[in-house]
Amino acid sequence: MTTAVEEIVELNNEVEESLQTHVEVQIKKDVMQNIIKRVERSKEKKGVVPIKQGIYLHFGEDQITARALNNDYSTQVIVKKTKDNYTFLEGASGGAVFMDPKLSSMVNSMPRKNIKLSIHASNAVISAGRTSFELKTLDSLEFPQFMDNIEGPEVKLHSDVLKRMYVKTTFAASTLETRPALTGVQHKVKDKRFSLAATDSYRLATITQELDEEVEEINTVIPAPALSEIQKQLDDSVSQVSIRFSKSSVAYSFDNGTTIISRVIDSPYPDISKLIPDQFTTEIQFRVDEIRELVKRAMLVDQENSVQLLVKAEALQARFISRESEKAGFVEDISPTEGEGKDVKLGLNIRYLLDTLNHHSPNSLIKMQFVSNSRPIIIRLVDGDQDNLDLVLPVKLAGNDNPEDVVIEDFRGDIQIKIEDGE
Incomplete structure (x- = not known):
């Protein structure tokens, strides 16, 4: 009887051992660095599911698959096997979930161009020469599935175009969860025009791009954190991006093997x-x-x-005034290159104004358009698409109640112009 029980236990151990991952590969350091770099930002920083704070790595016969995810989006990177990038030393395929937040630093510190990675059950060893790191891992089978089978309208764009559109809009999204829709960027497609809009209710940024092909109408909101990650992924290794939209998620497929799946904000x-x-x-x-x-x-x-901004448009005069306290103040005059219309006196949030200016090329010519001291200020490129704009709400300041009474004494904005002209 005892012998029979021992045989069963031994058989169970053998089965369990056979199911455990046992693989050893040699991989180029730069390949490993690039893989980790592309997925590590997508890890959940904090949460109740520990495995979502790790990086999934699987070495297959034909490719390496890496994944990471958080509550807003998930990232998958696939690297096809070549004769140079990695080889199996033991086993044929296998993987694990690496939980150590210092994984990237460990790989970066390796002293040689090739790294040996051994995975056995819940243990892993990364080594090169006389250097080795021992790590605890989790079972890769426990990692959430990557759901990239999204069906719906598809938009195709060059990576430079998409990156520019996101750079010019995501900064204006809200970081407050009180209005969920405003924490994302609206994506709309209509009449072959792809439009983005972001606002935190104090400012607004919009941009539009003509599409080469007809696409079914789209109106959805994508979380700004996902779009910020997409901006970072759009480097020189990417030339084309395919975006597929469904009711609950959006898939970004890059031509370098990277795919990002983002949730959709279900709020109008x-x-x-x-x-x-x-x-x-x-x-x-x-x-x-x-x-x-x-x-x-x-x-x-x-x-x-x-x-405080004072404008005498017809005289090509503008003055910016800032007063933090009785001990500190700022006044500077500037001459607009062109101007027309009524005088203006209003307040502006200085950080919002700088955010907007930072997303335009330094040599660009912009126009600021005003209605009154209580209506939004519009900022557009002079030669750009008029649907591409930034909007900033004015701030109520004491002394701005009578915008018709604008006086700019001792205007000095023309001093720099004379210096540049050599006078």
Whole structure:
């Protein structure tokens, strides 16, 4: 009887041993570095499911698969096997979930171009030469599945175009969960025009791109954190991106083997068209680099609050005034390159203004359009698509109640112009 029990136990142990991962590979250090770099930002930082804080790595006969995920999005990287990038030393395939947050640092510190990675059950060893790290891992079979079988309308864009669109909008999304829709960026497709919009209710950024092909109408909201990660992934190794939309998720497929799946925010986005004025009483134009440097100087006095802007458009005069306290103040004049319309006196959130300017090329020419001291200010490129704009709400400041009474005494904005002209 005892012998029979022992045989059963031994058989169970053999079965369990056979089911455990046992694989050893030699992989180029730069290949391993690139894989980890592309997935590690997608790990869950905190949470109740520990395995979501790890990196899934699987070495197959034909490819390496790496994955990481969080509550907003998941990332998968596939690297096809070549004769040079990795070889099996033992076993034929296998993987694990690496939980150590210092995995990237360990790989980066390896002294040789090739790394040996051994995985046996819940243990792993990364070694090169006389250096080795021992790690505890989790079973790769326990890692959540990567659901990339998304069906729906598809938008195809060059990576540079998509990155530019996200750079120019995601910064304006809200970070407050009180209004979930505003923590994302609205994506719309209609009449071969792909439009993005982001707002935190104090500012707005929109951009539109013409598509080469007809696409079914789309109106969905994607979390800004997912789009920030996509921006980082769009480097020189990516040329084309395919975006597939469904009701609950969106799949971004890059031509370098990376796929990102993002959830969709199930909350209606506000009608932003009601926020954008269609007529203006004043318009002034500036070079981005000139006004941006001015705003940076103003922030040395007050980084968080507001500046007062005085404009005499017809005289090509503008003055920025910042007063943090009786001990510190800032005044600088600047001459718009062009101007027309009524005088303006209003307050602006200085950080919001700088955020907007930072997302334009330094040599660009922008126009600031005004309606009144209580209506939104619109910022557009002079020669750009008029649907591509930034909107900033004015700030109520004492002394701005009578915008008609604008006086700019001892204007000094023309001093720099004379210096540059050699006078």
